[in-house]
Amino acid sequence: MIELLPGDCFVVRTDSPLAGLINWGQALWSQDSRAEFNHSGFVVSGDGTTFESLSRLGHYDINQYRGCPILIVRYAEMTPQRFQAAYEAVKKYDGMPYPWWRFPLHLVGLAKHIHWSFPVCSELTGRMLNKAGFTDSTGWGTTPDYWADKWRELLRYEAKKLTKVWDQVLPARE
Numbered sequence: 001m002i003e004l005l006p007g008d009c010f011v012v013r014t015d016s017p018l019a020g021l022i023n024w025g026q027a028l029w030s031q032d033s034r035a036e037f038n039h040s041g042f043v044v045s046g047d048g049t050t051f052e053s054l055s056r057l058g059h060y061d062i063n064q065y066r067g068c069p070i071l072i073v074r075y076a077e078m079t080p081q082r083f084q085a086a087y088e089a090v091k092k093y094d095g096m097p098y099p100w101w102r103f104p105l106h107l108v109g110l111a112k113h114i115h116w117s118f119p120v121c122s123e124l125t126g127r128m129l130n131k132a133g134f135t136d137s138t139g140w141g142t143t144p145d146y147w148a149d150k151w152r153e154l155l156r157y158e159a160k161k162l163t164k165v166w167d168q169v170l171p172a173r174e
C-alpha cells in the first residue's frame with residue numbers, strides 16, 4: 001500500500017474522454033512539447049482523501065485513479081503546519097463548480113492574467129503550493145503538465161526538495 005501524507009501532490013492521466021484533447025492543448029504551451037498528465041490534485045489525509053477540481057471542487061478519493069498512470073510527489077518541507085495553513089487558504093473553493101470557461105484562456109495563454117473566479121485542477125494544486133511557500137507562482141495559469149515537468153526537473157536535480165511517492169500506474173486494490 002502506498003503511504004500518503006497530507007500535502008502530497010499528484011498529476012494523473014485519467015480515462016476521461018477529454019484527456020487527449022487536454023494534453024494536446026497543454027503540449028502546445030509546454031517547453032518540451034509533450035504532456036502526459038491531464039489532471040492534478042493534492043492529498044489531504046493519509047487515507048487517500050483528496051481535494052480536487054473535478055466536476056466540482058471538492059473532496060474525492062485517490063482510489064478512483066486505480067489503473068491510471070499517476071505521479072505523486074512530496075515536498076520535503078511540507079510540515080503538517082504548513083499544509084494546514086495552505087489547505088485552509090484554498091478551502092474556500094470547496095463546492096464550487098468546475099470553471100470550464102477557463103479552458104479557452106489556457107489555450108491562448110491568458111489564464112495567468114485572468115482569474116476572477118476559481119481554479120481549474122492544476123491551479124488549485126498551485127494555489128495550495130503557493131500558500132505553503134513552495135513556489136512563487138500564484139498557481140493561476142498552471143497546467144497539470146506544468147507541474148509534471150517542474151516536479152520531474154526537481155526530482156532529477158534537486159532531490160532533497162522533492163521526493164517521489166509513486167510514478168507508475170496506480171495498481172488495483174490489493
Ligand SMILES: [Ca+2]
Pocket residue numbers: 027030031032033034035036145146149
Ligand atoms: Ca511537458
